[in-house]
Amino acid sequence: MKLIFFIVFGLIQFTIFSQETTCNYSLKGTIFDSHSGERLPFIKINIKDKFVTLTDSVGNFQFQNLCLGQITLLFSDLNQLSSESKVVDIKDNTVVNFQLEIHLENLSEVVIEGHHIKKQEIESLQKNEISGLAIEKTRGLSLGESLKSITGVNSIQTGPSISKPMIHGMYGNRILLLNNGVRLEAQNWGSDHAPEIDPFIATKLTVIKGAASIRYGMDALGGVILVEPKELPISKSFKGEFNTVGTTNGKSGVVSSYLEGRFDKKLAGLSWRLQGTLKEAGNYKTPTYFLTNTAMNESNYSGTLCYNKKKFDLDIYYSSFNSTVGIYSGSSVGNLKDLLFLFNSPEPTVPSYFSYSINRGYQTVKHNLLKVKGCYHFQNAGSFTYIFARQANQREEFGQGVSFNQSIVDQNIPDAYFQLITNSSDLIYEHKVAGNVSGSLGLNFSTQGNVFNGLEYRALIPNYRNYSGGIFILEKWNKNKWTIELGARYDYKWMRSYRQNYTKSTTYSADNNWDNTSATLGGIYRFTKYLKINSSFGIGWRPPSPIELYALGIHQSAASFEIGDTTLKSEKSYNFQSYLNYSNKSFSFEIGGYFNSISNYIYLKPLLTPVVTISGTYPAFQYTQADVYYSGLDFSFSYDIIKNIEFTSKSSLIYAYNNSINDFLINTPSNRFNNGITFKKETFKKMSNLFFEFSTSVVSQQRNVPLNSDYVSPPKGYFLMNLDFGTSFLLKKQVISVNLSVNNLANTIYRDYLNRFRYYSNELGRNFTLRIKVPFSVLNSSKNE
């Protein structure tokens, strides 16, 4: 679609305005939807922020007092979720009709603003996006929760506020998170560490399903999540947006805002954005009791400065994420007996009350990222992109118990401290399109240093330094209805770990290195404008992580004794997937299947003899390797039953099996079905984008679980109901978007298999969420220079 757009209106360019003397011309016209041909009402049209108007109910607009010469019109919907720009030459009083790609009826589609064509980097893998109104509905949720509306995507949780995304049953360091183009590196610390990303920076979340190692590097066996910010403004402006979210459960409040602009004249080409989010939540509540000490707070900010000339772009981005998360008091276990005792208690053994204060049993997380990106476009020879990124991840975990050692209490030394600093460089050359072939070549290099400090014997992750490098080529051949994609990649990784011999108090080190090749072959065939099939075969790999190699000790939060294995080899995955997509105005569907076979898959194997220590008896697990596979089916469709009423249905089925020991795999999501019925109206009186949705989700019980790997059997399946309502309206001249949703409408008591706190507590009860969004312009739009 974007391709068509760029072919038809290939002349989108950024125009620098010149001051003209005669300024009394008019521009009139009508705006149509480029697909349906319908007239588009309430489209905001902006000329250089000096002239702003809205189309009327039949799509007409008019401007007066325009000067001669070229002008750029920026079209956006009221939410400013999607926009497009067009250039018109004013020679006289002019009448022009425009056909726009802006989709008011398609809640999850957005057309990328700007003068750069965003290339789809791996086309043949299935991609699902959350953007536009769909992302508005997730505001206030964590990243892991935001993605759950996509088929095949789950989240693995540790209590109500720690949620990690899971794609086709894989999570943690088997999937990659790209935060504004940079790999988020702190995911190998374990499953109770949520991604350090403020979802408010994103206007688009993309999930790439399947082995995308070829483009994004080793580890991406399960898939990739792209968190993409909004493009910076492309015309002179100074504007912003204010968001606020409030929930009844947890009595949480979020405010998030950004300001952005672009200069002209002497500073032409310079654009910027400042963004920040504050979040505070108190103890969450299950249908019958509060989860004591689950309060949390977050403060995040980011800034972008971008300079572009015709051929050169420089982009500097800095972001900071800071959060403190309380850990549910009722989940504190010293050993397996405690865990089973809590599991068998009908009510929590800790008092239930509401509070915003965070007591001991909490973690603080800091993530700072600096990214510098430079891009040079050659006249007829493609482009070079260089990205340097430095990220510092820090985590402090404070246990429930207070030390007897007063100096530790006074210095507030955490029970566990993790620090991971990563520097990375990426160089990508996109060569010029030669005939039907396009493609890119890339090099990357990165180095990491990890430091762990702990109280007592808790060296789960050793200190280490690693260096890794990779090189890839990805080529695409396009002709008529076909696209064929072919890629190859080589990666090398070296790591030196530093550990201590506690009896001798000496440090010793051990070196490891791994290398491997990845490859992909994929294709797309477009039957018609609406129907296409994409299939892909990919080979990816993942070296063992330090915890898998060197763990030795009690994993306190899991009440288990974990033993690493220094002889582990790399995992290698062979991933096949095929998706059939049909998308038309009133009916669309997507059906796809995948088969991901992984050799040397690393997992925790239960040992027969438990470990006895003074603090009790622990089941023991050893990291070991096996040949496994994950297979499944993603199916979704939406259908306009009658005008304004749409039915949507999404199903995710998954089956995972360990071939080596003929058993199932632990933590595999159970089958899930979501259905919804939506009433929607583009415009109604003074409102636009009005919708009212009732949805249900059915999650079945996971019965395919391995023997002796879990302490209790998986919880029963459950059925939940949700309501969502949203609209945008004009208050005086101000656009305001409002969204109200109710989750767990029936206040159902349930537990979820993918929440590690299923041993200790029920899931959250009913929750009302109100979201308000106010875009604003700082420059007075009626002012004439």
Place this chain on the structure above:
Amino acid sequence: MKSKKHIDFSLKGSLIIAVISILSFSSCKKDEVIVSPPVAANEYMTTLKLRFENKSNSSDTTWAVWKDLTPDDQNAPDTSKAIINLQKDTKYKVSVKILDETKNPATDITEDIRERGNFHFFSFFTSGAISSNLTIVATDFDTNPTPFHIGLENEFTTNGTVSSGRLEGVLKHQPNTKNGTFAPGNSELDVFFTLNIK
């Protein structure tokens, strides 16, 4: 003219990027080379000693010892002395001692726990045939507004039946949640002794 300026800028830009990256790479402090030894937040609990004093004959005292000098690892504990022999129809004063024997001399952690008695609760459980032949009552109290037992001092009473079984001692850490019952908090110590009533 314009294009020259342009190239200048991109060169400058690349130079800036190069400098930033070189600086960042060369400035990495190799923090990881220094492995900090684990800080002793609390003394390691290595040893649980139970002192039994015959209430009617104070010279009749015995000790039972459960010991693991390498806590938090797979090495099996030393339970060779974790055997208690009590006489039938007798009252014993039983004191709990918790030690850190990784240090020399060993440190006694019992007083620290007693000091924080409002956050700790030590309790005994019996299993096997002794269950109906042994009564255990804690005799010490914490300083909560409504005092609860700490459980470091106890009275054991045996009846006339000869029997054997297991005695489990559990120290629960119950910060701000202590209510006199075993339920709240997490176990910091949980070990088993063999107990014979002769």
